Amino acid sequence: MYLLIPAAGMGKRMGSDRNKLLLTLMGKPLLTWTLQAAHASQEITWIGIIGQSYDFPDFKTIMAEVSGSKPVELIQGGETRQESVYNGLQALPSHAQQVLIHDGARCLATPLLFDRCAKALQTCQGLIAAIAVKDTIKIVDESGYIQDTPDRRQLWAAQTPQGFEVELLKHCHQQGRTLNWEVTDDAALFERCQLPVKIVEGEETNLKVTTPVDLAIAEFILRQRLNL
Numbered sequence: 001m002y003l004l005i006p007a008a009g010m011g012k013r014m015g016s017d018r019n020k021l022l023l024t025l026m027g028k029p030l031l032t033w034t035l036q037a038a039h040a041s042q043e044i045t046w047i048g049i050i051g052q053s054y055d056f057p058d059f060k061t062i063m064a065e066v067s068g069s070k071p072v073e074l075i076q077g078g079e080t081r082q083e084s085v086y087n088g089l090q091a092l093p094s095h096a097q098q099v100l101i102h103d104g105a106r107c108l109a110t111p112l113l114f115d116r117c118a119k120a121l122q123t124c125q126g127l128i129a130a131i132a133v134k135d136t137i138k139i140v141d142e143s144g145y146i147q148d149t150p151d152r153r154q155l156w157a158a159q160t161p162q163g164f165e166v167e168l169l170k171h172c173h174q175q176g177r178t179l180n181w182e183v184t185d186d187a188a189l190f191e192r193c194q195l196p197v198k199i200v201e202g203e204e205t206n207l208k209v210t211t212p213v214d215l216a217i218a219e220f221i222l223r224q225r226l227n228l
């Protein structure tokens with residue numbers, strides 16, 4: 001299974017002065033943890049890391065430090081996550097039929113989650129890891145008043161990995177560019193093209209490190225996991 005890791009962001013919500021994936025968690029860059037999990041997956045055979053060229057020297061150091069026998073390629077990122085994934089898709093080897101896409105910022109995803117998604121992709125055209133929403137969610141209008149309380153049983157929080165047949169996802173990205181769709185994940189492009197996307201059980205600990213508090217929570221989870 002081919003894996004693309006979007007890692008070309010800035011981390012504005014983190015408020016750091018550089019790519020948040022280079023910030024450290026228990027002494028190692030966030031991207032190191034993500035890459036380690038990808039290497040430990042039994043199903044992943046090829047890894048593409050999508051980054052900005054100014055981060056490539058640091059990414060190369062990380063790639064050299066994380067042991068693993070899988071080929072790892074660096075791919076030039078874009079202005080948005082959507083553009084970065086588009087670039088990643090163009091850089092896949094021509095014979096790649098299916099691909100998983102996993103945010104570098106979800107650095108606590110386990111190898112088992114990669115494997116579960118890779119196996120599930122043998123039975124569908126598109127999928128995402130997701131978890132059932134625990135909160136009661138309100139739909140609120142522009143004046144700050146609640147308009148609706150959707151049935152929580154139908155609400156799932158999207159995660160990555162997200163997996164797709166390569167040719168279909170390329171087509172959806174092309175449609176997105178032609179029609180100026182702006183989306184925050186790849187499943188949304190599939191949905192807009194009326195293609196089916198299956199839910200695969202995600203992991204509660206598979207948080208996306210977005211703000212400083214996420215980094216503190218990630219450290220707590222990792223300490224528990226490593227018995228430290």
Ligand SMILES: Nc1ccn([C@@H]2O[C@H](COP(=O)(O)OP(=O)(O)OP(=O)(O)O)[C@@H](O)[C@H]2O)c(=O)n1
Binds near residue numbers: 079081
């Ligand atoms: N132009 C971009 C923007 C984001 N990403 C990646 O997409 C993932 C999810 O994005 P997000 O958490 O929003 O990361 P940032 O864009 O870095 O954060 P922010 O939105 O706070 O600036 C991250 O692994 C990020 O590196 C990317 O590859 N290319």
Ligand SMILES: C[C@](O)(CO)[C@H](O)COP(=O)(O)O
Binds near residue numbers: 158159160185208
């Ligand atoms: C793809 C994603 O990680 C799914 O949760 C997410 O949508 C990335 O972008 P966001 O803008 O931080 O939601």
